[in-house]
Amino acid sequence: xxxxxxxxxxxxxxxxxxxxxxxxxxxxxxxxxxxxxxxxxxxxxxxxxxxxxxxxxxxxxxxxxxxxxxxxxxxxxxxxxxxxxxxxxxxxxxxxxxxxxxxxxxxxxxxxxxxxxxxxxxxxxxxxxxxxxxxxxxxxxxxxxxxxxxxxxxxxxxxxxxxxxxxxxxxxxxxxxxxxxxxxxxxxxxxxxxxxxxxxxxxxxxxxxxxxxxxxx
Amino acid sequence: xxxxxxxxxxxxxxxxxxxxxxxxxxxxxxxxxxxxxxxxxxxxxxxxxxxxxxxxxxxxxxxxxxxxxxxxxxxxxxxxxxxxxxxxxxxxxxxxxxxxxxxxxxxxxxxxxxxxxxxxxxxxxxxxxxxxxxxxxxxxxxxxxxxxxxxxxxxxxxxxxxxxxxxxxxxxxxxxxxxxxxxxxxxxxxxxxxxxxxxxxxxxxxxxxxxxxxxxx
Numbered sequence: 001x002x003x004x005x006x007x008x009x010x011x012x013x014x015x016x017x018x019x020x021x022x023x024x025x026x027x028x029x030x031x032x033x034x035x036x037x038x039x040x041x042x043x044x045x046x047x048x049x050x051x052x053x054x055x056x057x058x059x060x061x062x063x064x065x066x067x068x069x070x071x072x073x074x075x076x077x078x079x080x081x082x083x084x085x086x087x088x089x090x091x092x093x094x095x096x097x098x099x100x101x102x103x104x105x106x107x108x109x110x111x112x113x114x115x116x117x118x119x120x121x122x123x124x125x126x127x128x129x130x131x132x133x134x135x136x137x138x139x140x141x142x143x144x145x146x147x148x149x150x151x152x153x154x155x156x157x158x159x160x161x162x163x164x165x166x167x168x169x170x171x172x173x174x175x176x177x178x179x180x181x182x183x184x185x186x187x188x189x190x191x192x193x194x195x196x197x198x199x200x201x202x203x204x205x206x207x208x209x210x211x212x213x214x215x216x217x
Numbered sequence: 218x219x220x221x222x223x224x225x226x227x228x229x230x231x232x233x234x235x236x237x238x239x240x241x242x243x244x245x246x247x248x249x250x251x252x253x254x255x256x257x258x259x260x261x262x263x264x265x266x267x268x269x270x271x272x273x274x275x276x277x278x279x280x281x282x283x284x285x286x287x288x289x290x291x292x293x294x295x296x297x298x299x300x301x302x303x304x305x306x307x308x309x310x311x312x313x314x315x316x317x318x319x320x321x322x323x324x325x326x327x328x329x330x331x332x333x334x335x336x337x338x339x340x341x342x343x344x345x346x347x348x349x350x351x352x353x354x355x356x357x358x359x360x361x362x363x364x365x366x367x368x369x370x371x372x373x374x375x376x377x378x379x380x381x382x383x384x385x386x387x388x389x390x391x392x393x394x395x396x397x398x399x400x401x402x403x404x405x406x407x408x409x410x411x412x413x414x415x416x417x418x419x420x421x422x423x424x425x426x427x428x429x430x431x432x433x434x
Contacts, residue, residue: 104403104406110328111327112318139434146432149432180421183420187417189321190321190413190414193414194407194411197399203399204398204399207433209433209434211431212429213430214418215364215366215429217363
């Protein structure tokens, strides 16, 4: 399918590369068409890869992934354009981490709101699904680098959108039975507020290839 | 050993009962000696169980567990008395959940602070260890009700204190290799901010007997 990926950082490039390798037509979006990292990525990724503005990527994509930093995500989606995103699934993988005050980082939004909810409010005609933000970029697209069973979450208001995202996750290598639906988009609060714990797990494990497996009695 | 348990709720009573069953001398503390639930608990728990004020429990305990609600925990510890707690290990199992604004609940402290850090600042001569707050009361003292491997966290500034707490956790049934040290007391932020996710896991699983197993690549 045609997929727009907003953001040129490690997460955006990792996801975009995986999507191209799976045969999708992918446009990477950034603040201005011609972004150096995006152009470099199109050369590496080859056929099926293009780049442009946030709006260009949103317009092309039948599905759009927000891989911009959480603190600027709403701005990026606004630039992408509510009209370009109406009726589409928007996967929000961002985390609102602010390292500017040193370690441990703080979240720029949390507790009674989340980035995903802000995006959903900005784009009332899109179906926002929060997912993938709880693991490192390489684990997102290669879950088997963490051995054994471990869990991926989805949250959003639209059951059909969550099914589409689960299909995409399955194509990345996430077994369907390891994808846990946490409910409506307000569940994104918990998924984003998990990040301070994740950073400590990373520290304790000594590797960002760390995830959690949900176990039930 | 002699242990003070502050709080007469389900968590306090569950922990206190387990500790008595393990042969410890346990005093349950509340705002005022003679609290109805505490007195009832002493009758049920039998030999080794007593009750009194927060200060009475703190004075008796060689180790003290804070099982009051997170929103009132610092007040409770202040009433327990810094002098009574100097040089002692204080295990903070509280969560600052506020359900008064409906679902989902918000945290009364988070992001750049935590209940455990507030307690540590209130009690500079005590060694605060955050633990057990990430699971339901019955899982705290009977981890085997959740089958298979799953993780318990400890965080605090004093390595000796964390070793003592790990010994206690082992006596509850937590295998030593499943107890993960997340570092200093600021890691309590992540452990407390995990609660909104935990509440969603509870919802998705349909049971509070749910926990996470940390998996590393």
